[in-house]
Amino acid sequence: MSNSSSITEFLLLAFADMRELQLLHFGLFLGIYLAALLGNGLILTAVACDHRLHTPMYFFLLNLALLDLGCISTTLPKAMANALWDTRAISYQGCAAQVFFFLFFIAAEYSILTIMSYDRYVAICKPLHYGSLVGSRACAQMAAAAWGSGFLNAVLHTATTFSLPLCQGNAVDQFFCEIPQILKLSCSDAYLREVWALVFSVSLGCGCFVFIVLSYVQIFRAVLRMPSEKGRHKAFSTCLPHLAVVSMTVSTGLFAYLKPRSVSCPSMDLVVVVLYSVVPPALNPLIYSMRNQELKDAVRKLFLYILLYHQ
Numbered sequence: 001m002s003n004s005s006s007i008t009e010f011l012l013l014a015f016a017d018m019r020e021l022q023l024l025h026f027g028l029f030l031g032i033y034l035a036a037l038l039g040n041g042l043i044l045t046a047v048a049c050d051h052r053l054h055t056p057m058y059f060f061l062l063n064l065a066l067l068d069l070g071c072i073s074t075t076l077p078k079a080m081a082n083a084l085w086d087t088r089a090i091s092y093q094g095c096a097a098q099v100f101f102f103l104f105f106i107a108a109e110y111s112i113l114t115i116m117s118y119d120r121y122v123a124i125c126k127p128l129h130y131g132s133l134v135g136s137r138a139c140a141q142m143a144a145a146a147w148g149s150g151f152l153n154a155v156l157h158t159a160t161t162f163s164l165p166l167c168q169g170n171a172v173d174q175f176f177c178e179i180p181q182i183l184k185l186s187c188s189d190a191y192l193r194e195v196w197a198l199v200f201s202v203s204l205g206c207g208c209f210v211f212i213v214l215s216y217v218q219i220f221r222a223v224l225r226m227p228s229e230k231g232r233h234k235a236f237s238t239c240l241p242h243l244a245v246v247s248m249t250v251s252t253g254l255f256a257y258l259k260p261r262s263v264s265c266p267s268m269d270l271v272v273v274v275l276y277s278v279v280p281p282a283l284n285p286l287i288y289s290m291r292n293q294e295l296k297d298a299v300r301k302l303f304l305y306i307l308l309y310h311q
Contacts, residue, residue, distance in 0.1 A: 010095045010182075011088040011171045012079070013270065019086065026083040032282050033076045039285025040065040046298035053298055056134045057123070057238070060116045061288060063143050064245075067112060068281035071105035074098055075176040075277055082175075095177035100158040102176070102277070107201070108150025113246050114208040115142045117215040120239050125222045153201055160197045174273060212246060241288045245280070248287075252276035 015025040043065040047053045075098065082088060090098070122133050161179050167187040174181045216239070223235045252275040289295050 007092055007166055007170050009089050009091050009170065010177060012082060012090055012177070013173050013175050014088050015079075015083055015175065015270075022083045022086060026080050029076050029080050029083070029278075032278055033072060033080070036068065036072045036282040036285075039282065039289075040069045042299050042302065043285050043288070043295070044069075046295065046302050049302065050298040053294065056119050056139050057116070058295075059139050060112055060119060060143070063112050063146070064109060064116070064284065067105050067109040068284055071102065071109065072278060072281040074101040074105065079175045090177065095172075095182075096158060096162050098177040099161060099179060099182070100154045103157050103179075104150045104154035106150075106277075107153040107204075108147050110205065110208055110249065111146035111149050112143070113242070113249065114211055115146060116242050117212045117246070118142075120242060121215040121219055123238070124219050124235050149204065153204070156197045156200060175270065176277075178273065209250065216243065237292070241292065244287050245284050248283070249276070249280055252280070 014022075016022050044062060047058045047062045047065075078090060078094070078098070082090075119134055122130050126133065157179060161182055164183070164186040166182075166185045168185040170185065172178070172181045173184070219235075219239060223232050223239075226232045226235065252272065255272055255276075289299065
């Protein structure tokens with residue numbers, strides 16, 4: 001039997017025993033990581049450099065891209081390094097840092113998505129008051145609140161989780177340090193200390209989800225009443241990418257944590273965690289750029305500038 005004071009490292013889940021499959025996983029994750037870096041990096045650069053994109057909607061999109069980069073950079077580099085060097089070890093401090101930053105970025109991203117639904121609600125349902133309700137100061141305050149809520153959530157869960165006595169070894173059945181897997185290592189009934197932190201997070205998450213749903217109910221009602229087909233198309237084009245990102249984030253997260261135990265197995269858990277922790281940061285830039293002509297034009301101008309600069 002061991003306890004948390006004697007644990008100096010954790011052992012993460014190995015993707016495969018065969019060296020060839022380990023290298024295949026490394027290559028796959030490297031491709032996903034580079035796609036996330038490129039997509040989110042382009043959004044950050046385009047929004048920062050194009051003055052036409054200096055609006056609340058793109059300010060929040062910039063925040064989302066930053067959080068996506070932080071989220072995927074918390075998990076994938078260590079997983080890729082372990083696959084490349086055929087090791088499973090992560091230090092106790094490194095594991096705690098992974099838990100903290102992953103929760104921080106995930107919670108802040110969910111808050112930003114909630115704020116983005118409010119931005120779309122005001123833009124479509126209250127366009128005459130948009131400047132006063134979503135001004136530069138209000139945007140800064142809302143973004144600070146989102147990042148702050150993520151920080152508080154991460155501190156609460158990390159401190160609670162790593163204060164638990166661990167009596168079930170140090171093998172984590174996931175490719176990064178995830179709270180549900182660490183709780184499986186805790187002593188009998190010790191995980192009950194995490195209940196209060198979980199109640200806080202669930203309450204916050206449910207509140208954000210209800211707010212998003214109510215916002216989109218009002219948005220769709222307003223859009224369907226628009227007399228102009230062009231106006232309806234433009235309104236939908238700004239809302240559908242956000243709605244797609246929210247749906248993907250919420251559905252994969254809910255399935256990861258609420259799926260029945262009967263369908264739970266190591267391979268299924270791995271696939272689900274990859275879906276909610278790795279895929280969204282890589283796909284979000286693509287989703288936002290597919291139907292957003294302004295963003296496409298800004299990225300195209302950025303590419304042209306880079307090509308002309310290097311000629």
